[in-house]
Amino acid sequence: MLMASISSSPRTVEEIFKDFSARRAGLVRALTFDVDDFYSQCDPEKENLCLYGHPNESWEVTLPAEEVPPELPEPALGINFARDGMQRKDWLSLVAVHSDCWLLSVSFYFGARLNRNERNRKRLFSMINDLPSLFEVVTGRKPVKDKPSVDSGSKVRNNGKLVFALQRSLDGQAKNNSKLMDDNDGDEEDEHGETICGSCGGTYNSDEFWIGCDICERWYHGKCVKITPAKAESIKHYKCPSCCTKKGRQQ
Numbered sequence: 001m002l003m004a005s006i007s008s009s010p011r012t013v014e015e016i017f018k019d020f021s022a023r024r025a026g027l028v029r030a031l032t033f034d035v036d037d038f039y040s041q042c043d044p045e046k047e048n049l050c051l052y053g054h055p056n057e058s059w060e061v062t063l064p065a066e067e068v069p070p071e072l073p074e075p076a077l078g079i080n081f082a083r084d085g086m087q088r089k090d091w092l093s094l095v096a097v098h099s100d101c102w103l104l105s106v107s108f109y110f111g112a113r114l115n116r117n118e119r120n121r122k123r124l125f126s127m128i129n130d131l132p133s134l135f136e137v138v139t140g141r142k143p144v145k146d147k148p149s150v151d152s153g154s155k156v157r158n159n160g161k162l163v164f165a166l167q168r169s170l171d172g173q174a175k176n177n178s179k180l181m182d183d184n185d186g187d188e189e190d191e192h193g194e195t196i197c198g199s200c201g202g203t204y205n206s207d208e209f210w211i212g213c214d215i216c217e218r219w220y221h222g223k224c225v226k227i228t229p230a231k232a233e234s235i236k237h238y239k240c241p242s243c244c245t246k247k248g249r250q251q
Contacts, residue, residue, distance in 0.1 A: 077146060
């Protein structure tokens, strides 16, 4: 894997910021100048893929590190699964947000060793904050915190786990073949309004089918993990791609 051969261990604020800037430059290139190449490499038919930015200002789409725990914090896993289920610009913006989080986690992984009494970590964050985020570069605007509205949706219980059911209307008729929950359904809807897809990072919307992993208890869009409502009916215990990958590593 390319990442292991070009990893670095910066020690000072200036070195960490230089590392951050170089990795960021690689990711900016992937999401802007090389976006067509990046998009084509994120084939949903491939395994769980990650986007890495390297200290030499290059970028790479590849499988996650095999080491457990990894040498450095890992970027978002499985970015390719949601590619064809969203508009291109929306998918790129989500990848950018996850990449921003990864860049910060790597920098503060190195920054944990800085001398707190000299306020070095605060200075490091200030230097990083002066640069536009990847999300701002990709979208051309600052992130908004608008919370999407959550419409009333139905849920069904299948083999002991709660699954968000897809509810649509057809010719003005409500098409819903799932069993409705009891009167506290509205309260549960509000509770799951904060649910985030473990693959694409999208917020819960009752118009979309969701499924929960029985291992890590994370929730996913059905389209992101390639599970349809019909297929979910035959699954006794669902295991998400991330948990499947972790099991493979342990073996």
